[in-house]
Amino acid sequence: MEENKRLVKVPTMAEMAANGEEPEVLFWVGCAGSFDDRYKRVTRSFVQILEHVGVKYAVLGTEESCTGEPAKRAGNEFLFQMQAITNIEVLNAYNVKKIVTACPHCFNTLKNEYPDLGGNYEVIHHSTFLQQLINEGKVKVQGGEAFKGKRITFHDSCYLGRANDIYEAPRDVLAALDADLVEMKRSRANGLCCGAGGAQMFKEPEPGNKDINIERTEEALATLGSGSGVIATACPFCMVMMSDGVKNKEQEESVKVFDIAELIAQAEGLSK
Amino acid sequence: MIQLENIIFLIVAGLGIGLFVWQIRKIRKNILMGRDVDLTDNPSERINKTLLVAFGQQKMFKRMLPAVLHLFVYVGFLVINIEVIEILIDGVFATHRVLAFLGPVYSALMFINEILAALVIIACVIFLWRRNVTKVPRLASGVEMRAWPKLDANFILITEIVLMFALFAFNIAGLKLVQMEGGEVAGSYPVSQMFVNIFGDNPTSLHIIERVGWWFHIIGILAFMNYLPSSKHFHIIMAFPNVYYSKLLPKGKFTTNPAITHEIKAMLDPSYQPPAPEMDAEGNPIVQRFGAKDVEDLTWKQLMDSYTCTECGRCTSVCPANITGKLLSPRKIVMDTRDRMEEKGEHPAIFAPNHYKELGVERVETTDEKTLLRGYITPEELWACTTCNACVESCPVNIDQLSTIMDLRRYLVLEESAAPASVNAMFTNIENNGAPWAFSPSDRFNWAEDIYVPSKN
Numbered sequence: 001m002e003e004n005k006r007l008v009k010v011p012t013m014a015e016m017a018a019n020g021e022e023p024e025v026l027f028w029v030g031c032a033g034s035f036d037d038r039y040k041r042v043t044r045s046f047v048q049i050l051e052h053v054g055v056k057y058a059v060l061g062t063e064e065s066c067t068g069e070p071a072k073r074a075g076n077e078f079l080f081q082m083q084a085i086t087n088i089e090v091l092n093a094y095n096v097k098k099i100v101t102a103c104p105h106c107f108n109t110l111k112n113e114y115p116d117l118g119g120n121y122e123v124i125h126h127s128t129f130l131q132q133l134i135n136e137g138k139v140k141v142q143g144g145e146a147f148k149g150k151r152i153t154f155h156d157s158c159y160l161g162r163a164n165d166i167y168e169a170p171r172d173v174l175a176a177l178d179a180d181l182v183e184m185k186r187s188r189a190n191g192l193c194c195g196a197g198g199a200q201m202f203k204e205p206e207p208g209n210k211d212i213n214i215e216r217t218e219e220a221l222a223t224l225g226s227g228s229g230v231i232a233t234a235c236p237f238c239m240v241m242m243s244d245g246v247k248n249k250e251q252e253e254s255v256k257v258f259d260i261a262e263l264i265a266q267a268e269g270l271s272k
Numbered sequence: 273m274i275q276l277e278n279i280i281f282l283i284v285a286g287l288g289i290g291l292f293v294w295q296i297r298k299i300r301k302n303i304l305m306g307r308d309v310d311l312t313d314n315p316s317e318r319i320n321k322t323l324l325v326a327f328g329q330q331k332m333f334k335r336m337l338p339a340v341l342h343l344f345v346y347v348g349f350l351v352i353n354i355e356v357i358e359i360l361i362d363g364v365f366a367t368h369r370v371l372a373f374l375g376p377v378y379s380a381l382m383f384i385n386e387i388l389a390a391l392v393i394i395a396c397v398i399f400l401w402r403r404n405v406t407k408v409p410r411l412a413s414g415v416e417m418r419a420w421p422k423l424d425a426n427f428i429l430i431t432e433i434v435l436m437f438a439l440f441a442f443n444i445a446g447l448k449l450v451q452m453e454g455g456e457v458a459g460s461y462p463v464s465q466m467f468v469n470i471f472g473d474n475p476t477s478l479h480i481i482e483r484v485g486w487w488f489h490i491i492g493i494l495a496f497m498n499y500l501p502s503s504k505h506f507h508i509i510m511a512f513p514n515v516y517y518s519k520l521l522p523k524g525k526f527t528t529n530p531a532i533t534h535e536i537k538a539m540l541d542p543s544y545q546p547p548a549p550e551m552d553a554e555g556n557p558i559v560q561r562f563g564a565k566d567v568e569d570l571t572w573k574q575l576m577d578s579y580t581c582t583e584c585g586r587c588t589s590v591c592p593a594n595i596t597g598k599l600l601s602p603r604k605i606v607m608d609t610r611d612r613m614e615e616k617g618e619h620p621a622i623f624a625p626n627h628y629k630e631l632g633v634e635r636v637e638t639t640d641e642k643t644l645l646r647g648y649i650t651p652e653e654l655w656a657c658t659t660c661n662a663c664v665e666s667c668p669v670n671i672d673q674l675s676t677i678m679d680l681r682r683y684l685v686l687e688e689s690a691a692p693a694s695v696n697a698m699f700t701n702i703e704n705n706g707a708p709w710a711f712s713p714s715d716r717f718n719w720a721e722d723i724y725v726p727s728k729n
Binding site: 004005006007008010012029031033034035036040043044047048051052059061062064065066068070071072073074075076077078079081082083085108109111112113116117158159162163164165189190191192193195196197198199200201202203204205206207208209210211212214215216269270 | 334521522523524525526528529532533535536537540562563590592593595596597598599600652655656657658659660661662664665678681682683684685686691692694695697698699702703706707708709711713714715716717718719720722723724725726727
């Protein structure tokens with residue numbers, strides 16, 4: 001089927017600006033989406049969806065830099081503001097109006113914390129973006145892998161959920177798969193953190209009797225019940241923590257961890 | 273006719289209220305030790321929030337059983353206070369059941385009152401049971417649940433039960449007296465009616481019981497009011513202002529320090545003119561610490577939070593760090609803030625809670641430093657936080673535990689450079705590579721290679 005595929009050339013803001021163009025939306029990839037091997041697959045899935053529906057988008061490419069979010073959560077306000085002010089200069093120079101990102105941490109800081117420093121954009125998370133594409137009928141969720149009857153449980157990201165009250169968008173996206181959605185006991189506003197937020201991603205946990213991701217994975221596995229299933233996430237840190245948890249429980253053969261964008265790309269037949 | 277009893281009552285009530293006002297002034301002074309922050313925006317949204325969360329108990333209903341029981345006590349407190357107002361008027365002007373002129377409204381009020389008083393007793397007994405027999409973990413355990421918080425909670429519950437019994441004694445004896453005299457009963461007393469004969473039919477002793485019940489109830493209430501500032505029970509007052517001043521922004525938005533913004537802008541652009549720093553009374557510039565080391569580095573709202581805390585432990589019971597055995601307990605952060613504030617500032621009239629800090633084997637290794645950080649709260653606790661906001665979400669009175677944790681963390685990092693080594697490595701990576709991991713910025717766009725999509729034709 002090689003002849004039915006086309007190679008994607010991901011457009012950058014620099015190229016667009018050189019051609020005197022502006023994209024509808026800037027896709028902020030984030031550090032995990034750029035460098036983490038597992039999350040790069042999410043980035044690529046999301047780009048496939050953007051290409052598939054024909055959204056006029058662009059990325060910053062090598063001009064992108066860390067939002068400073070992990071520094072801010074770790075208490076390093078100085079480093080955070082350095083990063084933010086520098087990023088805002090780049091974003092404002094390109095006259096960026098709208099940003100979509102697949103990382104709730106980037107999403108939260110761009111949306112809530114950049115305005116204080118002069119960065120005012122319409123920022124949406126990819127779960128909301130995908131929800132809109134599905135609602136508008138641009139993504140039909142057909143032609144690919146069938147998820148009907150498959151057990152999926154969604155793990156809420158703290159920075160999407162409690163931090164920004166986005167609980168329904170990722171669930172609406174998953175509902176479009178027509179799968180068997182099951183909720184963990186601790187979900188939505190009561191969701192349990194994966195353990196990686198607040199810069200925990202970059203350090204060893206403090207002394208305790210259990211790792212947080214194990215606690216959460218046990219809950220997810222119990223919810224999925226026996227047999228195969230999917231833990232759906234919408235955050236690169238949650239993805240790492242839940243995948244590690246599933247490996248720790250030696251369930252990686254039967255239980256897969258996917259980002260919602262990957263599931264949509266699979267269902268739409270984009271990632272064959 | 274005004275008698276000696278009324279004069280004594282007036283003096284007792286005056287002393288009780290005066291002492292309470294004096295204590296409130298101390299607490300106000302303590303809270304104002306905090307940094308200033310403007311929380312007067314959006315009054316209509318704030319009023320709505322107060323109605324829903326404080327008056328409406330909205331967030332309590334995440335857990336049904338305690339919510340319903342607490343509702344009995346809360347509504348009981350509000351409604352029975354109407355009878356307390358009557359008691360005050362009766363006491364001052366030597367009247368008897370002065371509100372009885374309200375007729376059927378008064379009957380309904382007294383009827384509801386009696387039912388609620390009975391429900392309060394039932395609820396308080398169940399609460400005592402949960403604390404001391406079934407030992408609900410969030411109420412019975414945790415390093416911060418030392419002798420004083422446990423004693424305080426039990427003391428309040430027992431006092432509430434005793435106060436309700438005093439009210440019933442007053443109602444029963446009064447009811448019996450009126451019935452014996454063949455007079456018309458003002459009000460309706462379903463519970464007292466059931467027990468109307470328990471005190472016998474000697475008018476003298478009935479009269480004494482009625483008076484003792486009355487005095488006990490009113491002195492009990494005055495004493496209880498003055499106990500509040502020493503107790504977790506202070507939440508019955510503080511919940512309302514605390515919810516009114518709660519954070520209206522998304523929970524994920526952390527504060528921005530404008531002093532740092534000016535510093536960076538001046539660094540990036542030498543022509544940038546930062547605004548003149550604020551001056552103190554002597555004309556010296558006010559230099560604020562970055563982050564918080566002690567209570568005066570927190571905002572007054574964060575200090576008010578600690579006076580509002582009722583030590584229910586909902587925050588700690590949902591904290592991912594605490595659930596997995598880490599030292600962090602958001603409730604402890606809030607309780608430590610109150611203890612430290614009263615050590616540094618004023619302490620209430622009855623108890624200085626610090627004196628009830630028992631010694632023992634504790635994992636929390638504080639130092640002798642007279643500051644909130646390290647003297648009470650250790651870096652290990654602060655570094656266990658995932659900033660997930662579960663504590664903030666769970667708090668029925670909108671305490672922002674996370675903001676205090678973050679301000680203490682900021683002090684560790686910005687003033688002491690005391691972050692864990694791996695976190696420092698992350699900072700260095702961001703500075704050098706623009707990513708928290710050690711990857712080359714030139715590789716940032718490599719993910720875009722070899723992506724294919726199905727062609728549309």
